[in-house]
Amino acid sequence: MLHASDITFAYGGAPVLAGVDLRAGSGGVVGLIGPNGSGKSTLLRVLYAALRPHGGTVLIDGDPLAALPGRDLARRVAVVAQEHPPELPVTVADMVLLGRAPHRGALRGYTDGDHAAAAAALRRVGMRAHADRDCATLSGGEKQRVLIARALAQDTAHLLLDEPTNHLDIRYQHEVLRLVREIGVTTVVVLHDLNLAARYCDHLVLLDAGRVAAAGPTAAVLTPGVLEPVYRVRVRTVDDGDCVQLIFQAVSGG
Numbered sequence: 001m002l003h004a005s006d007i008t009f010a011y012g013g014a015p016v017l018a019g020v021d022l023r024a025g026s027g028g029v030v031g032l033i034g035p036n037g038s039g040k041s042t043l044l045r046v047l048y049a050a051l052r053p054h055g056g057t058v059l060i061d062g063d064p065l066a067a068l069p070g071r072d073l074a075r076r077v078a079v080v081a082q083e084h085p086p087e088l089p090v091t092v093a094d095m096v097l098l099g100r101a102p103h104r105g106a107l108r109g110y111t112d113g114d115h116a117a118a119a120a121a122l123r124r125v126g127m128r129a130h131a132d133r134d135c136a137t138l139s140g141g142e143k144q145r146v147l148i149a150r151a152l153a154q155d156t157a158h159l160l161l162d163e164p165t166n167h168l169d170i171r172y173q174h175e176v177l178r179l180v181r182e183i184g185v186t187t188v189v190v191l192h193d194l195n196l197a198a199r200y201c202d203h204l205v206l207l208d209a210g211r212v213a214a215a216g217p218t219a220a221v222l223t224p225g226v227l228e229p230v231y232r233v234r235v236r237t238v239d240d241g242d243c244v245q246l247i248f249q250a251v252s253g254g
């Protein structure tokens, strides 16, 4: 269970988050949506302690995030951030193995179990055949899938993803989000594509200029009445059987 309450944050003097609440639990997928600059990535960084909020608290399974040692945090929360790590000459297999580091004993090498977990994670994102490649030679989408595999190999109860479908072709956008659903890990995912959010998220938090404009079950948030004033586009909904899908139209002068 991840529970952020009344989060405020400012870069320098400029407020970016004000009174934001977010709750994610029971293996559900919470989508964090909102226009450019609304504070989604900043909130995610607060959730994995890369930024310390100026007000409010974040609890992980009831424990204050601020009090958790880094290694303990890494055993509980895996992150795929937007900023990619520097391009070191490291193989795909070794990059994914890094996900096992928080579970490794201080003086022990990686175990057979660690190697098996890394290989399984690579297989799940369709990158097993690339295990021996140098990460620096991968395409943007392949790199993204390796970073997702590393997070899966970390085997945490919580997963935080910042636009994980960036760079992915349409097949892998769906594969990755379907996988996130299937593994049943409590997930917070920043998404721009509201149709992916409609299909794969249980709950949504819609940010607008650093405040929660709407939060609740996905179908309750993805309505024209909620979305149109925030995104300033015209929205139509189409019932696609198991979820709603959205069609957008620009509003002239909007």
Ligand SMILES: Nc1ncnc2c1ncn2[C@@H]1O[C@H](COP(=O)(O)OP(=O)(O)OP(=O)(O)O)[C@@H](O)[C@H]1O
Pocket: 011, 016, 034, 035, 036, 037, 038, 039, 040, 041, 042, 043
């Ligand atoms: N390091 C920083 N220093 C100063 N301002 C920042 C910094 N990072 C982000 N901001 C500002 O904070 C606001 C929120 O940014 P953030 O990246 O959280 O938004 P976002 O909703 O994730 O945006 P996008 O959808 O464009 O990725 C923006 O106005 C941005 O310019």
